[in-house]
Amino acid sequence: MKNEGDWKVFRDRWMARKNGVLTQVNELWLKAAPSEAKREVGLAVNEIKVQVERGVTDAKDHYENVATLRATARDRGLYPLDISLPGVRRPIGAEHPVVKTTNEMVRVFQKLGYSVADGPVVETDYYNFESLNFPPNHPARDTQDTLFIAGQQAKPQRERLLLRTHTSPVQIRTMEKMRPPLRIVIPGTVHRNDPPDASHSPMFHQIEGLAVDTNITFGDLKGTLDHAMKEFFGSSVKTSFRPSFFPFTEPSAEMYVSCFICGGSGRRGNDPCRPCKQTGWIEILGCGMVDPNVFEFVKDNGYDPRKVSGFAFGMGADRIALLKYGVDDIQLFFQGDVRFLRQWA
Ligand SMILES: [Zn+2]
Numbered sequence: 001m002k003n004e005g006d007w008k009v010f011r012d013r014w015m016a017r018k019n020g021v022l023t024q025v026n027e028l029w030l031k032a033a034p035s036e037a038k039r040e041v042g043l044a045v046n047e048i049k050v051q052v053e054r055g056v057t058d059a060k061d062h063y064e065n066v067a068t069l070r071a072t073a074r075d076r077g078l079y080p081l082d083i084s085l086p087g088v089r090r091p092i093g094a095e096h097p098v099v100k101t102t103n104e105m106v107r108v109f110q111k112l113g114y115s116v117a118d119g120p121v122v123e124t125d126y127y128n129f130e131s132l133n134f135p136p137n138h139p140a141r142d143t144q145d146t147l148f149i150a151g152q153q154a155k156p157q158r159e160r161l162l163l164r165t166h167t168s169p170v171q172i173r174t175m176e177k178m179r180p181p182l183r184i185v186i187p188g189t190v191h192r193n194d195p196p197d198a199s200h201s202p203m204f205h206q207i208e209g210l211a212v213d214t215n216i217t218f219g220d221l222k223g224t225l226d227h228a229m230k231e232f233f234g235s236s237v238k239t240s241f242r243p244s245f246f247p248f249t250e251p252s253a254e255m256y257v258s259c260f261i262c263g264g265s266g267r268r269g270n271d272p273c274r275p276c277k278q279t280g281w282i283e284i285l286g287c288g289m290v291d292p293n294v295f296e297f298v299k300d301n302g303y304d305p306r307k308v309s310g311f312a313f314g315m316g317a318d319r320i321a322l323l324k325y326g327v328d329d330i331q332l333f334f335q336g337d338v339r340f341l342r343q344w345a
Helices: 004-015 021-030 035-075 097-111 169-177 218-233 292-296 317-325 338-344
Strands: 122-124 161-163 182-191 203-213 239-246 249-258 281-290 309-316
Touching: 004 021, 004 035, 021 035, 097 182, 097 203, 097 218, 097 317, 097 338, 169 182, 169 203, 203 317, 218 239, 218 249, 218 281, 218 309, 239 281, 249 309, 281 292, 309 317
Parallel strands: none
Antiparallel strands: 122 161, 182 203, 203 309, 239 249, 249 281, 281 309
């Protein structure tokens, strides 16, 4: 019963003098009753009359209440729900450039048969440093670079908690769980005690990879990474490897790709190409053959350094996104300014 009109139809059906249900009950039951039953039938008809009148009054209250609620909702700017009306469309966000870069790079390695591995951001000294062959006095362990969790002096050093400074602890954690052969790619956030500026942020993103099997060589490393960079930046990029040092790989290298902005010429028209500093090459990642000392920590799970070998690589997702999208300040990635992010919508 929605309104007064409905209610009147309802009322008249029961109470109209001409042909309403009560009138008919009166005519057909009471008047037709034999005289000895008139009193009893009269009482029953009266009872029915009371009930009908109560029902009709209740129905009136009901539709009046509904009308009041509607009026209140209208006054407050609320409208009774109508599911047939078109909905309010929320604006769909855009994939963040760093997330987009990460996903694209991860997909390149997934196509090569790598699976995605994950691990905690709050790590122990053991997984972040010790098991990755960082000597006890290596500068990366210094509080200048690493954000340690406070109040842990009572714990042995290897159990102390810190914010992981690289995604490499996931390599050890995965090797503890899975036996070789292994091919994993590890995207994730890492933290360093770097004051924020145009090229540094205390929180940033890495993408790492690890491949372990019997007879993995530096040739496999070069072939895999060369193929991956061509997939990611385009088939015309060239790669170049230069010797470097990392505690957990031996030998180690830095990989450069030919500048995908100036095509390797070092110039953009008459201007110098800034991203490659006019060299025609951009340093893109660190890599190397897994140091046998690292395998010693997971030897019991099938990683005997005399039987298996492997390569590892790591790159900064933010840096690649900066280069790819021509952004000159890493802070823009983390300020959440919709005007900046909308450019990739
Ligand atoms: Zn260039």
